[in-house]
Amino acid sequence: MTMSLTQLAKKMEQVESKFLISAEGKVQSVQHALKREGALRVAIQSLSTWIAQVKKNSGSEHELYMQGQSLRERLKLKLKESSAVILESVNQQYQTNLTVEQVIENNDWYYYHYGIMKTLQQSGILNDLFQELLTDIIPPHPKDEYPLTRAHRRSFIIHAGSTNSGKTHQSLEELKKSPKGIYLSPLRLLALEVYERLNEEGVPCDLLTGEEMIHAAGAKHTSCTIEKASYDEVYDVAVIDEGQMIGDSQRGYAWTRALLGLRAREIHVCCAREAVPLIKQLLADCKDHVEVVQHERQTPLLFQDHPFRFPQDVMKGDAFIVFSRKQALQVASQLTQAQWSSSIIYGNLPPETRRKQVGLFLEGETQVIVSTDAIGMGMNLPIRRIVFLETEKFDGTQVRELLPQEIKQISGRAGRKGIYERGYVNSIRDKAKIKQKLEMQDQPLQAAFIAPHDTTILSLPFGSLSERLKAWTNYEIQVPYFQKADITETLELLDLASMYEQVLPLDVLYNAVTIPFNYQDKELLSQWFIYLDCLKINRINLPKPKKRGNHLSALETYYRAIGLYYSFSSNFGLPYDWRWIKKERRYTSEQIHELLKQQLQPAYV
Known part of the structure; x- marks a missing residue:
């Protein structure tokens, strides 16, 4: 106006x-x-x-x-x-x-x-200031963040090959012979299997994961998830499994840390062939001795060109691959209707339930398997044929086609030596594309991922925790084959907890936001906030989670809530009820297993 x-x-x-x-x-x-x-x-x-x-x-x-x-x-x-x-x-x-x-x-x-x-x-004035400080704090090469390790003469044996080629078996044999050793696993389930195997074979071994810590009498060996690796201990022999994970933007930093920082005389790295050049470059910079052992697949893997119809063409020993829990349950239900008994494997299943589902298949109580890509790591199962029912997956950001290495990793589970003379692969759609990627020559990994050290972030003289981490994401790494890990989830969680920056010390909050859990699950996020409030008022006994129902989703969430109770307590040195944890985990995993077993068996079984 x-x-x-x-x-x-x-x-x-x-x-x-x-x-x-x-x-x-x-x-x-x-x-x-x-x-x-x-x-x-x-x-x-x-x-x-x-x-x-x-x-x-x-x-x-x-x-x-x-x-x-x-x-x-x-x-x-x-x-x-x-x-x-x-x-x-x-x-x-x-x-x-x-x-x-x-x-x-x-x-x-x-x-x-x-x-x-x-x-x-x-x-950008503050960012420039942060960058100057980070340049002073962070060594030009990430290897120099481990000065004690650089003083050691290390010898690496890289076991390169596809799945079902015996890489891990040979490495574990060397681990068993050593006076003191450590096995680093990508999954709790694999760490548990190695822990049990070594103890059964007369080698006392401890278990250390984000969900438990079990000591064996007289143990000099440890089987742990890779994020729990100790860089203070000195070992005779170490085994790093699934070394190609170094190229994963979310978790790859843990493999980079292990390769750069592990203090062991002899280190065995089991990996896919595409990871070898990158790992060799990294170890050359560390001036470590490197030997590469090539492992060939022990049974041929063949792609079937003929069409696959579901469920008409189902055969005993098949494993059907989908990429969501919902789809896995739906496919398993369709198989039940077609009178096929199935075991089911997906990421949210408790490891104990997953083992029981696998046990049903191993013992012949189920005829086929329905799985997400959780089957791709470390599971040696009597699978005759892998059938891709889906050829795209949601990777956390977008729905995309499967990568060649993902197809090879999953397909490699078919044709276990000693059970089948060969393994087969088929697909319900995109057959030409799946076959091409399966037979494609491996492309070398281009980058190893690194994450910020807590000492680096906490030693900055100013700034909120969020500001410090964001400054690290802008830091320019001087070695071209390193990339910064994706810490988006940590920053998002920190943003949700911004009110605690004023009431909790930075090291306490940083410890809390780096505890792994699915913060997109509202129940788990609410539980995490309750635990932050306990820290705020110095309450040392954290409240135990409560079960919200007996349906599948509620039981899975409850199992993860038990894990959050344990990991939060142990991370902060707080007391926890280990007997209750063991009892509730066992009972909940049994409930989930029985629920799946009842839902997925045909009427005649």
């Missing part, structure tokens, strides 16, 4: 009276300064609109135009006074000597619209 000159003059008088004549004394607190800065910015923006209107109606020589210009400049000075108070608190926090003029240089418009704090972020 256009105003007359009289109205405009009245408006300007009101602004002058409010901010210059009747204004309070010097701004004292940051909160007051932020509030006043916001009000002044609104006033300056309104005044700019009025000045433009005067100029349009009466020209730039008009007295009111001159008065408006003068008033705006005085308001800008007041605005900078408030901004200076805010900036002083920033200088104290970040140990800097920034001035308002430095921050708003070349950012005038942005400053008058959004204020000093947003302009500071926009300017």
Whole structure:
């Protein structure tokens, strides 16, 4: 709405009276300064609109135009006074000597619209400061973050080959002979299998995963998930399984750390062939001795060109591959209707339930398997044929086609030596594409992933935890074959817990946000927040989770909630009820197994 000159003059008088004549004394607190800065910015923006209107109606020589210009400049000075108070608190926090003029240089418009704090972020000044500090703290090469390891002479044997080629078996034989050793697994289930195998074969072995810690009498060996590896202990022999995981953007950092930091005289790395050049490059930089042993598949793997009809062409010993729990249950149900008994495997199943489902198949109580890509790692099963019922998967970001290595990893489970003379692969769709990828030459991995060390992040002299981690994501790694891990989930969880930055020490909060759990599950997230509140009030006994029902989803969530109770307690050195954990895990996994068993068996069984 256009105003007359009289109205405009009245408006300007009101602004002058409010901010210059009747204004309070010097701004004292940051909160007051932020509030006043916001009000002044609104006033300056309104005044700019009025000045433009005067100029349009009466020209730039008009007295009111001159008065408006003068008033705006005085308001800008007041605005900078408030901004200076805010900036002083920033200088104290970040140990800097920034001035308002430095921050708003070349950012005038942005400053008058959004204020000093947003302009500071926009300017990149703080990020530059973080980068300087990170450059001082982080060595040029990640290998030098492990000075004690660099003092050791290590010998690596890389076992390269496809699945079912005997890589892990040979490595474990060497581990068993050693006085002291460690096995690093990608999965709790595999760590558990190796723990049991070594103890059964007369080699006392401890088990250490995110969900339990079990000591065996006289043990000098440890079987653990790779994230639980110790870099303080010195071993005679170590085995790192599934070494190609070094190229995984989410978890690859754990394999990089193991290769760079593990202190062992002899280290066996079991991996797919495409990982060999990258691992050799990394170990060459470490000046370690490297030997590569090629392992060939022990039974031929053949692709079937003829069409596959489901469920008409189902045969005993088949494994059907889908990529979601929902689809796995649906396929298993269709098999039941067609009078085929099936075992089912997917990521959310408790390891104990997964083993029981596998046990049914091993003992011949079920005829076929339905699985997600969880079958791809470490499961040696009597599978005759792999059949892809789906050829695309959701990778957490998008639905995409299967990668050649994913197809090979899963397909390799067919044709176990000693049971079948050959293995087969088929697909219900995209047969030509699946066959091409299965037979495609492996493309070497291009990057090893690294994650921020907690000591690096916590040693920065200022900044919130979120600011420090975001600064690390902008840090430029100097070695070209390293890439930064995707820490999006950590940052998202930290954003949800932002209110705790003010009440918990940074090291405590960092420990909490790096505990692995599915924060997209509302029940688990609520439980995690309850545990943060316990830390806040120094409560040492965390409340145990409660079961919300006896249907499949509720039981799976309850099992994971038990795991969160254990991992949160153990991470912070808090007491926990181990007997209750064991009892509830065992009972819940049995419930899930029986539920699946009842649902998935044909009527005649």
